[in-house]
Amino acid sequence: MELLLQALFNGILLGGYYAVMVLGFSIIWGVMGVINLAHGEFLMIGAYGAWVLFRVFGIDPFLSLAIIMPVMFGVGYVLQRVLINRVVERPHLISLLVTFGLSIALANLFNVIFTADPRTVPVSYNGSFNILGMTVPIVKTMILGLALLIMFALHVFLQRTRLGRSIRAAAQNKNAARIVGVEVGRVYAITFGIAIALTAAAGAMISPVAPIFPFMGPPFTLKAFTITALGGLGRIPGALLGGMVLGLVETLLATFVPGVGTNVGIAASFVLLVLVLILRPQGLLQGLRPMEVE
Amino acid sequence: MSDPMQINGDALLRVEKVYAGYQDFDILKGVSLHVNPGEIVCVIGPNGAGKSTVFKTIYGLLKVRKGRIQFDHQEITNWRPQAILKSGIAIVPQLRSVFPQMTVMENLEMGLYLERDKQRIKERIEYVFDLFPRLAERKDQMAGTMSGGEQRMLEIGRALLLEPKMVLMDEPSAGLAPLITRMIFQNIRRLNEEIGLTVLMIEQNARQGLEFSHRGYVLELGQNTYEGPSQELLANPEVRRAFLGGR
Numbered sequence: 001m002e003l004l005l006q007a008l009f010n011g012i013l014l015g016g017y018y019a020v021m022v023l024g025f026s027i028i029w030g031v032m033g034v035i036n037l038a039h040g041e042f043l044m045i046g047a048y049g050a051w052v053l054f055r056v057f058g059i060d061p062f063l064s065l066a067i068i069m070p071v072m073f074g075v076g077y078v079l080q081r082v083l084i085n086r087v088v089e090r091p092h093l094i095s096l097l098v099t100f101g102l103s104i105a106l107a108n109l110f111n112v113i114f115t116a117d118p119r120t121v122p123v124s125y126n127g128s129f130n131i132l133g134m135t136v137p138i139v140k141t142m143i144l145g146l147a148l149l150i151m152f153a154l155h156v157f158l159q160r161t162r163l164g165r166s167i168r169a170a171a172q173n174k175n176a177a178r179i180v181g182v183e184v185g186r187v188y189a190i191t192f193g194i195a196i197a198l199t200a201a202a203g204a205m206i207s208p209v210a211p212i213f214p215f216m217g218p219p220f221t222l223k224a225f226t227i228t229a230l231g232g233l234g235r236i237p238g239a240l241l242g243g244m245v246l247g248l249v250e251t252l253l254a255t256f257v258p259g260v261g262t263n264v265g266i267a268a269s270f271v272l273l274v275l276v277l278i279l280r281p282q283g284l285l286q287g288l289r290p291m292e293v294e
Numbered sequence: 295m296s297d298p299m300q301i302n303g304d305a306l307l308r309v310e311k312v313y314a315g316y317q318d319f320d321i322l323k324g325v326s327l328h329v330n331p332g333e334i335v336c337v338i339g340p341n342g343a344g345k346s347t348v349f350k351t352i353y354g355l356l357k358v359r360k361g362r363i364q365f366d367h368q369e370i371t372n373w374r375p376q377a378i379l380k381s382g383i384a385i386v387p388q389l390r391s392v393f394p395q396m397t398v399m400e401n402l403e404m405g406l407y408l409e410r411d412k413q414r415i416k417e418r419i420e421y422v423f424d425l426f427p428r429l430a431e432r433k434d435q436m437a438g439t440m441s442g443g444e445q446r447m448l449e450i451g452r453a454l455l456l457e458p459k460m461v462l463m464d465e466p467s468a469g470l471a472p473l474i475t476r477m478i479f480q481n482i483r484r485l486n487e488e489i490g491l492t493v494l495m496i497e498q499n500a501r502q503g504l505e506f507s508h509r510g511y512v513l514e515l516g517q518n519t520y521e522g523p524s525q526e527l528l529a530n531p532e533v534r535r536a537f538l539g540g541r
Contacts, residue, residue, distance in 0.1 A: 162407075165396075165400070165403075165404065166407065168393070168395070168396065169393050169396070169404050169407075172393040172394055172395055172396065173390070173391060173392065173393050173394070175387065175389065175391060176390075176391035176392065176393060176404075177393075177404075178375070179379070179385060179387065179391055180404050180405050180406075180407045180408075180452070181376065181379065181407045181408040182407055
C-alpha cells in the first residue's frame with residue numbers, strides 16, 4: 001500500500017514534468033501544424049544553458065529561467081521567421097525534414113562544444129524529506145509546482161490576452177485570421193518563440209535531477225508524441241492529462257513489474273501511443289483544433 | 295438599358311476589362327462589371343468560368359495583369375488584401391471562416407481585431423446583434439457547434455462590424471441546404487433594404503442568386519457574356535437554357 005502511494009506520488013511528479021515538457025511541442029503542432037522533431041534538442045539547449053549559468057555564474061537553475069526563457073524566445077522567433085515560416089504552408093514531410101535536420105545539427109553542435117560527457121547541476125537542496133512515510137524529493141516537487149504555475153500562466157495568456165486570442169484564431173482558422181487582420185506570419189513567430197522558451201525552461205528545470213548530454217533530446221521528443229496523442233493538440237488540460245497518464249504508467253510499471261527497471265519509459269510510451277491511436281485517435285480530450293486528416 | 299462601355303460614374307466598384315489568373319495562364323479574359331451603391335449584384339456562370347477568380351482578383355489575392363479595378367473613387371488594382379479590406383470591402387469567403395472553438399461573441403470580437411477602441415467594439419457588436427437577434431441569443435455558444443446557416447450568418451455579421459461600404463461574398467449558398475440558402479439570401483436582401491448594404495456576390499446557385507439580386511452578370515470562359523437586371527436575366531431564354539436548367 002505504501003509502495004503504491006509512493007509510486008502514485010512519483011508518477012504525479014513525473015507527470016507534471018511531462019506536461020510542462022510537452023507544451024512547446026503541442027503548441028507548435030496545434031497552432032501551425034508543424035511537428036517539431038527538434039523538440040528534445042531545444043530542451044537539451046535549455047539544460048545546457050542552466051549548466052553554463054550555474055557553472056560560470058553560480059546562478060540557480062530555477063532562477064536561470066529568467067535569462068533562458070527570454071533568450072530562447074528570441075531564438076525561436078528568429079528561427080520561425082527565417083526558416084519555419086518558409087515550410088509551414090508546405091506538406092508535412094517538408095517541415096518534418098527541416099526539423100529533423102535541425103535536431104541532428106543541434107545535437108552534434110553541442111557534442112562538439114560540450115563533448116558527450118554527461119553534466120550535472122548539483123544544487124545544494126537536491127534532497128528529500130518525509131511526510132506521512134512518503135519520500136518527497138525537493139527538486140521534483142519544485143518542478144511540479146513550477147509546471148502547474150507555467151501552465152496556468154499560459155492558459156491565462158491564451159484565453160485573456162489579445163495576442164493569445166490571435167494565436168488561437170490562427171490555430172483554428174488561418175484564412176479567417178488573415179481576413180480579420182491578424183498577421184499570421186508574425187503570430188507564428190511569436191508562437192514558436194513561446195514554445196521554444198517553454199521547452200528550454202523544461203530543460204533547465206530538469207537539469208538538477210537528470211544528466212545533461214548532447215543526445216538527451218530524442219526520448220523527450222518521442223514521449224512528447226505520446227502525450228500529445230493522449231491529450232490532443234495544443235490543449236493545456238490535455239497536456240496535463242497526457243503527461244499524468246504517461247508519468248503514472250511509467251512509474252507504476254517500474255515499481256511493480258519486476259526486472260523492467262526505470263528504462264521502461266520509452267517502451268511504455270510507445271505501447272500507449274499505439275493504444276491511443278487505435279482506440280481514440282482524436283486524443284482523450286478535444287484539441288485546440290480538430291485533428292485534420294491530410 | 296445600361297451600356298456596359300459607358301460606365302456609370304457613380305459606381306462604387308468598377309472592374310474594367312480585367313485579365314487575371316494563375317502563373318502565366320489567364321482565367322479572366324477581359325471581365326468588366328460594376329456595382330452601384332445600394333445594389334445587390336450577382337455573378338453567375340458554370341463551373342470553371344472564373345467566378346471564384348473574380349472574387350480573388352477583387353480581393354487582391356491574384357494579380358491583375360491587364361485592366362483595372364476601382365473602388366470608391368480610388369484605384370485599388372493590385373492592392374494587398376489588407377489594404378483592400380481597409381478601403382471598405384468586407385469579404386465573406388466560400389470556405390468556412392468562423393473560429394470554431396471560440397464563442398459567437400469572441401468571433402465577433404476577432405472581427406474587430408484591428409480596432410482598439412473598446413467602446414466602439416461594444417457598439418458595433420450591439421449593432422450586429424440588432425441585425426441578427428439569433429446571434430445575440432447564441433453569443434456564448436461555440437461557433438463550431440452551430441448549424442451551417444448560423445455560421446454563415448455569423449460570417450456576414452462579422453463582415454458588417456467594420457462598417458464596410460460593400461460586402462463581397464463568394465458563394466453564400468455553398469454547402470447549405472436549399473431552405474437555409476433561401477434564409478441566407480432573404481437576410482442579404484433584408485440588410486440591403488434596412489441598411490442599404492451594397493453586395494457583390496458570386497453564386498453557383500444561379501436561380502436563387504438572381505432572384506434575390508438587382509442585377510446580374512453571366513460569366514463564361516473568363517468573360518462576361520450577359521448582363522442586366524436580374525429579372526431580365528431570369529427571363530432571358532438563352533440564359534435560362536444555359537444556366538437555369540432549361541424550362
